Amino acid sequence: xxxxxxxxxxxxxxxxxxxxxxxxxxxxxxxxxxxxxxxxxxxxxxxxxxxxxxxxxxxxxxxxxxxxxxxxxxxxxxxxxxxxxxxxxxxxxxxxxxxxxxxxxxxxxxxxxxxxxxxxxxxxxxxxxxxxxxxxxxxxxxxxxxxxxxxxxxxxxxxxxxxxxxxxxxxxxxxxxxxxxxxxxxxxxxxxxxxxxxxxxxxxxxxxxxxxxxxxxxxxxxxxxxxxxxxxxxxxxxxxxxxxxxxxxxxxxxxxxxxxxxxxxxxxxxxxxxxxxxxxxxxxxxxxxxxxxxxxxxxxxxxxxxxxxxxxxxxxxxxxxxxxxxxxxxxx
Amino acid sequence: xxxxxxxxxxxxxxxxxxxxxxxxxxxxxxxxxxxxxxxxxxxxxxxxxxxxxxxxxxxxxxxxxxxxxxxxxxxxxxxxxxxxxxxxxxxxxxxxxxxxxxxxxxxxxxxxxxxxxxxxxxxxxxxxxxxxxxxxxxxxxxxxxxxxxxxxxxxxxxxxxxxxxxxxxxxxxxxxxxxxxxxxxxxxxxxxxxxxxxxxxxxxxxxxxx
Numbered sequence: 001x002x003x004x005x006x007x008x009x010x011x012x013x014x015x016x017x018x019x020x021x022x023x024x025x026x027x028x029x030x031x032x033x034x035x036x037x038x039x040x041x042x043x044x045x046x047x048x049x050x051x052x053x054x055x056x057x058x059x060x061x062x063x064x065x066x067x068x069x070x071x072x073x074x075x076x077x078x079x080x081x082x083x084x085x086x087x088x089x090x091x092x093x094x095x096x097x098x099x100x101x102x103x104x105x106x107x108x109x110x111x112x113x114x115x116x117x118x119x120x121x122x123x124x125x126x127x128x129x130x131x132x133x134x135x136x137x138x139x140x141x142x143x144x145x146x147x148x149x150x151x152x153x154x155x156x157x158x159x160x161x162x163x164x165x166x167x168x169x170x171x172x173x174x175x176x177x178x179x180x181x182x183x184x185x186x187x188x189x190x191x192x193x194x195x196x197x198x199x200x201x202x203x204x205x206x207x208x209x210x211x212x213x214x215x216x217x218x219x220x221x222x223x224x225x226x227x228x229x230x231x232x233x234x235x236x237x238x239x240x241x242x243x244x245x246x247x248x249x250x251x252x253x254x255x256x257x258x259x260x261x262x263x264x265x266x267x268x269x270x271x272x273x274x275x276x277x278x279x280x281x282x283x284x285x286x287x288x289x290x291x292x293x294x295x296x297x298x299x300x301x302x303x304x305x306x307x308x309x310x311x312x313x314x315x316x317x318x319x320x321x322x323x324x325x326x327x328x329x330x331x332x
Numbered sequence: 333x334x335x336x337x338x339x340x341x342x343x344x345x346x347x348x349x350x351x352x353x354x355x356x357x358x359x360x361x362x363x364x365x366x367x368x369x370x371x372x373x374x375x376x377x378x379x380x381x382x383x384x385x386x387x388x389x390x391x392x393x394x395x396x397x398x399x400x401x402x403x404x405x406x407x408x409x410x411x412x413x414x415x416x417x418x419x420x421x422x423x424x425x426x427x428x429x430x431x432x433x434x435x436x437x438x439x440x441x442x443x444x445x446x447x448x449x450x451x452x453x454x455x456x457x458x459x460x461x462x463x464x465x466x467x468x469x470x471x472x473x474x475x476x477x478x479x480x481x482x483x484x485x486x487x488x489x490x491x492x493x494x495x496x497x498x499x500x501x502x503x504x505x506x507x508x509x510x511x512x513x514x515x516x517x518x519x520x521x522x523x524x525x526x527x528x529x530x531x532x533x534x535x536x537x538x539x540x541x542x
Contacts, residue, residue: 003335075361078365108384109384109385109468109469109470110384110385110388110468110470113385113388113389113392114388116388116392117388117391117392117395117396120391120392120395120396120397121391121395121396123396123400124368124400127400127403127407128365131361131407139407143404143407146400146403146404150396150397150400153396153397157392169468170385170468170470298513299515302515
């Protein structure tokens with residue numbers, strides 16, 4: 001009986017987190033298309049519902065009622081598994097994101113490593129989808145994305161080391177409370193810029209959307225997918241983007257902390273601040289998509305390995321030296 | 333405690349079955365996927381015994397990077413044809429003795445290690461390893477790794493670096509006739525060298541690439 005009530009309680013908490021995330025993923029797609037349209041002086045989706053807010057729901061309905069086509073020569077089990085894995089991995093990472101002092105589903109010691117591990121598993125959804133389709137374009141897209149995601153993970157890892165040097169803990173709530181006096185965006189501003197660009201590459205967003213470059217690869221790894229399975233890839237991708245925005249706001253923008261700890265600002269609950277920061281970063285993502293042209297593949301690799309990696313490594317040395325010299329290293 | 337046992341057996345059964353399937357499955361890509369499943373369930377076991385740092389590092393390094401490269405290599409090979417040759421030709425029996433020798437060696441090594449540990453658990457206990465409850469295991473790992481074992485740690489880092497450089501040196505070769513795009517050349521191009529404005533006489537044309 002005790003077990004049962006605990007399990008039900010946990011399920012209730014998980015649903016309370018998961019449903020808002022899924023709804024906000026749908027809304028964020030609308031926002032993305034709207035921002036994209038406004039930059040290009042178009043209207044964007046504005047017909048379904050007020051301001052076109054229900055456009056994503058209409059799209060989802062369309063996808064649900066479409067036929068799922070599984071290619072005859074594909075590897076069926078892996079073909080079906082791929083979008084499920086993408087979506088699951090994008091959602092389970094939200095378990096450790098703190099929305100307030102104790103508003104977190106799982107307050108684990110190695111929260112940041114957990115997010116990093118889950119996001120590094122994300123590449124499998126894409127590889128499996130591309131390989132199981134048994135077709136040239138998806139396979140090329142999958143190979144491209146695997147190479148791209150593995151390379152940019154390295155620089156994200158080193159950026160995380162920079163932040164951890166200043167915190168001395170892998171717990172996400174500790175990382176946020178360490179920013180009470182100053183957000184890490186101020187001392188680590190170059191790292192924030194690199195994190196932002198690497199996050200674009202990690203989530204296959206333009207200008208780094210080589211895996212699905214429609215001019216070269218039709219739709220990359222998603223070419224053979226249709227109906228709900230395509231929609232799951234799509235949802236997983238946007239959930240991942242939101243997760244990267246959340247991680248960026250936790251690492252650099254102080255998570256659920258208000259900008260200054262003053263009277264009217266600290267009345268607003270932390271969850272609102274976190275959502276506000278995630279939205280801010282996401283609008284930046286959307287603007288980049290609208291403004292910047294797509295990179296060439298060799299430029300992408302060069303940027304990752306020859307510029308970001310050495311630069312962030314040097315910054316690790318600088319941060320460590322600075323902290324050591326001024327005796328600011330966190331004490332355990 | 334019961335829930336703990338149930339989860340332990342779930343993860344270990346998945347780990348054992350997927351480890352068997354790595355060798356048993358006929359499709360090479362499938363066996364890599366089973367290997368990944370094996371890694372994941374073993375890292376779950378690590379987390380269950382409280383070594384969450386090791387579990388996460390296992391996920392990040394092995395599943396997130398090493399297995400991706402495995403998958404890369406296996407997908408690139410045209411495995412279907414190769415496998416048929418491998419199993420259908422009559423000479424396949426010559427792989428069996430080598431395999432037997434290697435597996436016997438590994439088996440005896442395991443017996444020696446596990447048996448020695450059973451016989452004398454404090455055989456490898458050379459440090460004053462203390463697990464205080466207020467330290468997370470990341471901190472205690474760091475405290476041991478960067479104090480008692482710093483030299484071994486540095487040496488292993490150097491070995492990894494050298495092997496990385498060695499791999500690059502071995503595979504790198506300068507090939508003739510490969511057109512490279514020089515980033516610097518491309519962005520430092522100016523109008524004066526890229527564009528030629530010519531006065532073309534009517535009905536005569538002009539020769540390009542003189």
